[in-house]
Amino acid sequence: MPDGARPLAEAVAILGEGAGAGLAARLAGLDHGAMGAAEEALVRAGILEGDSGLTFTHPLVRTTVLAGMSASRRERHHAAAYAVLAERGAHPEELATHALHIEPARDPERVAILRAAAERARVLGAPATAAAYLRRALAEPPPPELRCEVLTELGHAEARAGLGEATEHLRIAVAEASAPAARARAALELARALKFGGDAVRAVDVLEAVPPALDDPELRELVELELIGLAYISRGARERLAGRIAGLRDPGHAPQTRLEAFLLAGMAFDAGAGGLRPAAETAGLAVRSVAGDLMPVDAREGGYGMLVAGVAAMWADRLDDASRINARMLDEARRRGSVILRVSAASMQALVNWRRGRISDADADSALALELARDAHGADALVPAARAVKALIALARDTGRDELARIEAETLDGDSDPDALPYHLLLHARGLLRLAQGAHEPGTEDLLECGRISLAWGAGNPSVVPWRSDAALALARAGARRRAARLAAEELELAERFGTPRAIGVAQRAVALVADDDSTLPGLERAVATLTDSPALLELATATTDLAHAQRRAGQKTGARETAALAQELAVRAGATALARRAREEALASGARPRRVARSGVGSLTPSELRVAQRAAEGHSNREIAEDLFVTVKTVEMHLAKAYAKLGIRSRTELADALAETAMTAR
Template structure:
C-alpha cells in the first residue's frame, strides 16, 4: 500500500486503489486490514473523491448495522477528510463530530486525529474562530504522533490554524516538518498534503517572497508530475498569489481552468474569488464580476462562510450587493441534526438511527424535530430532495 501512496501518477494510483477496493472492503478495516483505509485515502488524494466516498459509506452502513462503534469512528474520520476535499463542509463537520463524540468511550481510536484535522479545516472555512477550534482540539485530547502515519494530517491542520491566527512563523515550522518527518504520507506528494503551497502563502505574509516563490514553484512541478487536478490547482493558485502583482491574473486563470472540471468545489471557488479580487484590484471591474459571482455561489454551496464573506466584500467594492445567503435550509443544520436527517432520508426508523449513531431514540426525535422546523419539512419523504438540492 505504501507503493500505491508514493506512485508517480494519479491515474495509476486510482487504478491500484480501485482494484484493491474491488477485491472487497472489510467490514472492520481497523482490525489488521488498514489496507482498505489506505486504498480509500489514496483514491481521495488522486481525485477519485466520489469513489472514495462511496467506499467509506459502504463500510459505515455495515458497521452501523453490526454496532461496531470503533469502525464508525475510524471510517467517519476518514470520510470527514474526504468531504473537506469535496467541499461539503457541513458533511465534513458532521462526520468529524460523529468520530469525536464516540471516540472517548473506545480504546484504539487512533484515527480520531483525522476527525480532528477535518474539523479544524472545515471549521476555519465555516467561520469558526481559531480560539474555538483550539478548544475543540484540547477537548479531543489529541496531538501529533510521529509513530502514527496519519498524524501528518493533524500537523497540517494545526499549521493552518496557526496561520489563520496570524502566527505564520509557527505555521511555516509545522508545514516544513510535514515534509521533513512524513515523506511517505504527504511530504513528497502534494496531492496528499499541499504543505508547500500553504507555507509559501505564510512566507509571503512575512515578506519572504523569494522563499515563497521557490517553494510554490517546487509544488507546481511535483503536482503536475503526479497529475491530480486538485493538487495542481492548489499549487498554481499559491504560485500566482506569491508572484508579482502583474503575473497573478494569468496564474489564477490557469488554476481556475484546471479546477473547473474537478470535484474540488471549494478549491475552485477559492481560485475564482482570488481571480475576481485580482481583477478588481487592477481596476478591471467588469472582468471581476463573473468570477466573483460564481465563486460566491460555490462558496455558499460549500458552506464556506469565510470565503463567502470575502466574495461579498469584493463584490461590494465594485458596486454589487448580492442577496444575503439563506441560512434556513440544510446549511443551517447542526452536525448532529444533519447526521440524523441523512439517515432518516434513507428510510431508517428512529430506532435504527439511534442504533446507528449510538444515541437514544429521544435524542433522534429532538434532532429531527429541530431539523424539520429549519427545513420547513412536514414529512420524511421530503428529505432526500432537500438534501439533493443542497449538494448533500
C-alpha cells in the same frame, strides 16, 4: 392477591419478555389452579399482560419486582430457569442470559453454551454482549486446554466493542498459549488491538514473535498480511518494516488471495503518498485491490487494506471510489456493531467530503467519529484525521477568534499520537489556525514541520497535504518571497507529475499569489480553469475569489463583478461562510449588489441533526438510525424535531425534498 401472585411475578421477571405460562408456573412452583388464579389477579391489577406470553405492562414494573428480590433469591431463580431451559433444549442465547447470574461451577457444558451464545451475538453485530458472555465463561472457568481460546475470543469481542480490557486479555492469551496455532491467533488479535490503540510498533514485536513454521497456510498468510499492514498506520512501524514494503510487487493479475489484494492496496498507497506513479495508475491499483471479495472490510482485520485502498483513491482524486469504499466499511460496521470500524470509516469519509467541498457532510462525519471515539478504547489511530477536518471546518465557517483559539488548543493535545500517519494532518490544520489568528511564525513552522514529517514517511506528494503552497503563502506575507516561490514551484512540479487537478490547481494558485510580477492574474486564471475540472469545490471557490480580487486590482471591474458573484455562489454551495463573505465583499468593491449570505436552511443544522435528517430522508426508521449512530431513539427524535424547525418543514415526508434541493444546488 392470591399467594401465588408474588412467585409468578418473580418468575416472569426472571424469564423476561413473553414468558410461557407453563415455564413460568414451573419456575414459580404453582399447580394449574394456583397458576390461573395468580395470572388473573396480576392481569386484572395491570401488572402483567397475557396476550402473547406473560409480559409486564411496563419495564419499570419488572425492574421493581427484581429489585424486591434478594441477590441470593434471584440467583436461585436464574439457576432454576437455566436448568429447566437446558432440559427443554433451549437455544444457547436463552441459557446464557441466565448463566450470567449463576455462580461459577466449573461446568464445561456451561462454558460451551456461553461461547456459542457469544458467537451468535458476534454474528448479529453485538460485540459487547458477546464479551459479557465470554467474561462469564472465563469465570466458570473453562477447562485448561480451552482457556487460551476463550481469552482470545473475549479479547476479539472486547476490541470490537471498544472496551479497554481487550489488550490485557489478549496479552495473557499469547503468554499462556502452548500450541503455535493458538499463539498465532491470539497474537493476531493482540496486534489488531494494539495498532488501533496507538501502539503499532509493539504490534510489530508481537507478530514477529509468532513462530514462522505454522502448519496452517491461511494463518501464515494472515500473520504476514497483518504485519505488512502495520506499515500503513504508524511511522515507527513503517520504519521497522521498510524492507518488507519495499519488496511489494504487482502480481500482474487479478488478486487471488487476501495477501495479493492487500499488496495492490499497499502499492497504491505508496504510489499515492510518494507520487511515484501517475494518479490514474495509483487509482487503478486501489480499485483492483477491492474489486473482489478477498479484502476484509473490517479495518481490524486483513492488514488495514480497505482503508489503505480508500486513502489511495482519495489522493488520486477518485473521490467516488473512495466514498464507495468507505460506505462498504460503514455497512460492515453496522452489521458487526463495531465502534472502531465506524470511527475509522467516518474519519475517512470526513476527509473525502472535505476534499469535495461538502463542508456540512464533512462536519457531520468528523463529529460522529469524534463523538464515538470519546468513549471507545482503541480508536486512536485515525481520529487525528477527523480532528484535522474539524479544525479546517472551523476556519471555513469563521467561527470567531475565541472558538478558533479553543480548537487550536485542542488540535494537538496530549492525546495526539505523533507516531500515527495522520498526525501530519493535525500539524497542517494547526498551522492554518495559527496563521488565521495572526500567529505567523508558529503557524509557518507548523506547516514546515508538517512537511518534514510527511517527507520522513515517504509522503512527498502534495495531493496528500498541500503544506508547501500554504507555507509559501505564509512566507510571502512575511516578505520571504524567494523562498516562497521555490516552495510553490516545487509543489506545482510534483502535482503535475502526479496529475490530479485538485493538487495542480492548488499549486497554480500558490505560484500565482507569491509571484511579484504581472503573472498573478493569468496564473489565477489557469488555477480556476484547472480546478473547474476537479472535484474540489472549496478550492475552486477560493481560487475564484482570488481571481476576482486580482481582476479588480487590474481595473477589470466588469470581469471582477462576474467572477466575484460566481465565487460567492461556489462558496455558499460549499458551506464556506468566511469565503462567501469575502467573495461578497469583492463583489461590492467591484460595484455589484450581491445577495447576502444565507444563515438558515441545511447549513444551519448541527452535524448530529444533519446526519439524522439524512438517514431519515433515506427511509430509515428512528430505531435503525439510533442503532447506526449508537444513540438512543429519544436522541434521534430530538434531532429530527430541531431539523424540521430549521428547515421550515413539518414532517418526515418533506425531509427528502428539503435536503435534495440543497444537494442539487451543491452540484
